[in-house]
Amino acid sequence: MTNQSNSRFTYIHHHHDDTLIDTHHILAPKTLLKQHFLVYFFATLIVSYSAYLHFHKGAPFSTVIWSLFIGVFLVRLLIWVPIVKESVIIIPAFGVQLETQYGSGKISRCFIPVSKILKPVLNECVTPVTCYWCLSLLVRDEDELTLVFKKFRPPLTMLVPIWKALCAATDCKESSDQFQEDG
Numbered sequence: 202m203t204n205q206s207n208s209r210f211t212y213i214h215h216h217h218d219d220t221l222i223d224t225h226h227i228l229a230p231k232t233l234l235k236q237h238f239l240v241y242f243f244a245t246l247i248v249s250y251s252a253y254l255h256f257h258k259g260a261p262f263s264t265v266i267w268s269l270f271i272g273v274f275l276v277r278l279l280i281w282v283p284i285v286k287e288s289v290i291i292i293p294a295f296g297v298q299l300e301t302q303y304g305s306g307k308i309s310r311c312f313i314p315v316s317k318i319l320k321p322v323l324n325e326c327v328t329p330v331t332c333y334w335c336l337s338l339l340v341r342d343e344d345e346l347t348l349v350f351k352k353f354r355p356p357l358t359m360l361v362p363i364w365k366a367l368c369a370a371t372d373c374k375e376s377s378d379q380f381q382e383d384g
Contacts, residue, residue, distance in 0.1 A: 205359060212359040223291040223370070225363045227355050229284060247271055284352045289363055293370045297338070301351055317341045321349075321367035323360060336360045338367070 205212040211228040251268025283304035290298040296314040303309070319339040324346075326333050334357045337346035349363070367373075 207356065210353065210355050210359065212355065214362060221293055223293075223366050225289040225291075225366065226286055227288070227350060227353050227359065228286050229353075244271075244273075287350045287353050289349055289367075291366055291370045297367065297370070299347075299349060311347075313338060313340060313347065315371060318367075318371045320373050321364055321371060322346065323357075323364050334360055336364055336367075 204214075209230055211230070213224075213226040213228065215224045215226075216222075217224070247268050254268070284301055285304050286300075286302040288298075288300040288302070290300065292298070293315070296312055296316075297318065299311045299313070301309040317340050319341055322337050322339055324335050324337060326335050333354045335354065336349040338349065340347050349367075
């Protein structure tokens with residue numbers, strides 16, 4: 202098992218020798234979870250203050266409704282957005298499973314058979330504001346590249362071992378040799 206961390210992400214690699222399954226996990230930082238606690242805390246404060254205004258100060262009912270609406274909006278924003286973990290599970294004989302685990306506990310899975318994967322690709326994405334690396338799969342009969350990590354943007358040092366494992370599983374050895382020469 203290999204672990205690697207930086208201020209933004211934690212990378213965990215586990216190779217199951219007995220089953221040949223290779224798992225790669227990218228986890229959200231703990232500071233993100235602390236931010237979610239703060240959102241719940243402020244939502245609770247808003248709802249409590251609206252109840253205080255209504256019952257003790259005789260504030261109009263519309264004030265209570267707006268305060269409840271804002272509290273529900275904050276909680277909904279918290280539950281809808283956060284992703285806790287994104288994983289790549291490589292099963293060499295069968296394919297690749299991409300998993301996204303949300304803060305609510307929901308897990309989204311996408312399985313791509315190895316016969317449909319033409320090539321794993323490391324792309325450098327440049328926008329007017331930032332530059333980052335992304336890992337994607339060139340899949341047969343698909344118009345667009347399939348992103349391996351939908352929301353996270355892990356650094357290149359975390360993407361390269363995953364890319365090499367995908368190259369080995371899909372028999373794209375010339376790609377991994379080329380990257381070693383260039384990088």
